[in-house]
Amino acid sequence: MYTSGSSSSTPGGSWVERALPTPVVLYAQLMRLDKPIGSWLLAWPGLWSIALAAGPGQLPDLWLTALFGVGAVLMRGAGCTINDLWDRDIDKQVARTRSRPLAAGAVTPTAALVFLAAQLSLSLSILLQLNTYTQVLGVASLLLVGTYPLMKRITWWPQAFLGLAMNYGALMGYSAAAGACDWGIVLPLYAAGVNWTLVYDTIYAHQDKADDKLVGVKSTALLFGDDTKKWAAGFGALQVLGLGFAGAAAGCGVPYYAAVAAASAHQAWQVGSVDLDNGPDCMAKFVSNKWYGAVLYAGIVADRLLA
Template sequence: MSDASARVADSTGNWVDTLAPPWARPYLRLSRFDRPIGSWLLLMPCWWSAALAAGIAHDSGRLPLTIVLFFIGAFVMRGAGCTWNDITDRDLDDKVERTRSRPLPSGQVTTKQALAFMVAQALIGLVVLLQFNRFAVLTGIASLLIVAIYPFMKRITWWPQIVLGLAFSWGALMGFAVTFGRIDVTALVLYGGSIAWVIGYDTIYAHQDAEDDALIGIKSTARLFGAHTHQALVLFYGLAVVLIGVALASGDVRWPAWLGLAAFAAHLASQIVRLRIDDPALCLRLFKSNRDAGLLLFAGLLADAVMRAA
């Protein structure tokens, strides 16, 4: 198989295709390093939580190191999760136009090779996790159960995005676990807000595959909401803003954090206004733009943490 035909259908012209050694490309595609948006979205709640917890503690001394460790952990663990997802979905991916060129269904790697690569990524994640306190280590390990069951949810429920939200929002708990060695109400409310955000943006993402999913019996909130997706997004994005706002109020944040939340809310509102569910390319662009929405909120929380620690 030529490298051009081995490229994943919705990801071409990236650094993996052009710069990575040929032998490494299938593995980098398995871990989605050719499409890092998912790693960024997994990282955002981690950074929100770390910055909010540092602000509450009035101590930002360890925040830079925590930010770096969360960055590494998010990218390798998202890679491990995607590898696991591709292993469990290898037969389904072969039936969807956008995913049949992934490394496993296209034969670029074997299932045993993919499993070994998944374990290697998980071990790197464990090394990162062990830099934190015992409570944070146990909290991080607990997330693996959700990660393990997520790929099967789209076969049995119309709401797999909830399970994805539980997994991708886990970082909202980790910042508090790392900083305080506990999870309090503020962290749980932030977690709830992040879950609502994930349900919203992954519904947008799932509209790319709605027709193929219907043919092979895969369930999603995109298919469930259908023409009512805009109203559903108003509900879930609105709930995300409200719950995150409650968490910020509980953390007694100052004006930079509120400014970040306002920018985050405005970004989400613009997505709803612009969305056309019958335009897959637009759905992908709007989904990817959630990294920028998350960074706007993080910038406000980071400025707040620095201000309160001064």
Template sequence: MTPTEQKPEPGGQVSDAVRGNWVDRFAPEFSRPYLRLSRADRPIGTWLLLLPCLWGLALAAAVDGWRLFDLWIAIGCGLGAWLMRGAGCTWNDITDRDFDAAVARTRSRPIPSGQVTVKQAVAWMFAQMALAGLILLTFDWTAVLLGVSSLGIVALYPFAKRFTWWPQAVLGLAFNWGVPVAWAAHSGDWPGLPAWLLYASGIAWTLFYDTIYAHQDKEDDVLIGVKSTARLFGADTGKWLARFLVAAVTLMGLAVLLALGPGSGVLALIVALAAPWALGWHLFWQISRLDIDDPENCLRLFRTNRNAGLLPALFLACAGFL
């Protein structure tokens, strides 16, 4: 049986989704293919898109204090992350449908398995983008302009693995754009250097976790000619991950020091500086347990990056109250 003739998982489940997830158990049957297209059955991607937003919001609040509207910014970022992650995944599956049909882990996705047509997927993508756009319009106009400007990177990402060995860097540019957007939504001003350093820290973090993720598919990627940092680094992956760890920690630390300069309270600065160290500790823990030749190990560690990103978000949020 050829890859494109492979039958989908029983009930239409996607092979790398957690068994018993809420989509497969509780969502109305007609909605399941669309929710799977949006990766609603695999929430880790929404977390990885949301967490940089929370970093940017929390560091901005650490500078001049939390405000009541920040609660809506956090909620709006959460809803927007869910919708835009869904729209981005839909776009990714539209452009990658032939590749997905040739890879064991992805051929059960809704388009290659025949659950959703390309036209239906396009309509679903625009519906999600429209809803996300309505949420974005509730923010400051600087944040709106920044949010809209990210669409080009989002559109480019699915094609990056066809022309560069660094598609994870393109993903990092897109997935961490929430840092300057949330910063601008809080401050009402164009983000300064601390926000962009925090953005760069997020890119290094994305290179870290998505390289681990890409090791699941490296054998299939060789066969179909898809590039990735997992293939590029090979046996040197551990060394590169250590470099990304150092970059993420250093850049986040610099962002905190510049944002909370001498005028800030000592306790707030100490708490905020715990954020990069907490992130670095978790990334080191992942490296110590990584087996790049075990796809299940790679997927399990990749999913732990929700906690890796939550740790600095919590420390930065606490600093805003001090």
């Protein structure tokens, strides 16, 4: 889980390698601090949900926003550590991932497990500051955290399982702010997020399709092949539908729907212009999804303030 946006590192090429001692760098790379896009993608659904729970004329709860931001970094890091523990033998066979700390042997599995326990402990300290309803939701998410890395071995749809994990904040953010989920809002928001992930992570997975075929792991990139853009357009349409239902249930107005339109146009540009046989272009389009999340968030905040 939360592994998207991770790639092999170039010595001296990232801020963590320039700023941190070598032993610390290895663990920063293990949790992908040098690749923050995954944390952004994990954080946005929770931040959208917190903002939707704000009352008319109010900003999102700033304390909850900060907690969810820090939690996204920690849980993305924990998910990456779990992923690398499961996949260290596979990663050795893939050009983009063979220099990851576990695959390269720079960090032992035992040390990674200790580090994972530390990340989960810090995440728990954040969860315990939320209401009981949200704590229960958070504990339930651990099943997705632990099992997502296995899905590429058993199904052609690992991106769907990633979507369920990455967008879980759509449930937790609202419940943390309001005390419970308004299911009419959070379920379509969650569904929209899952479809968003199916688009961006299928594009991302096209980077590795040649290696994935050789190694024998599955992905929607391999499943859809030359029809990827058609499938992505369908997921995009479902995404807009979900956002529409969520906005209607939350009583949103023009600023929200303008943001949905702008974010959807950005995604249409991604899907229409990406070269699925060009790894760097796939990565660039994938990384651009931080702006999708930001545009939608800005629209929600503006809508609440102007309500």
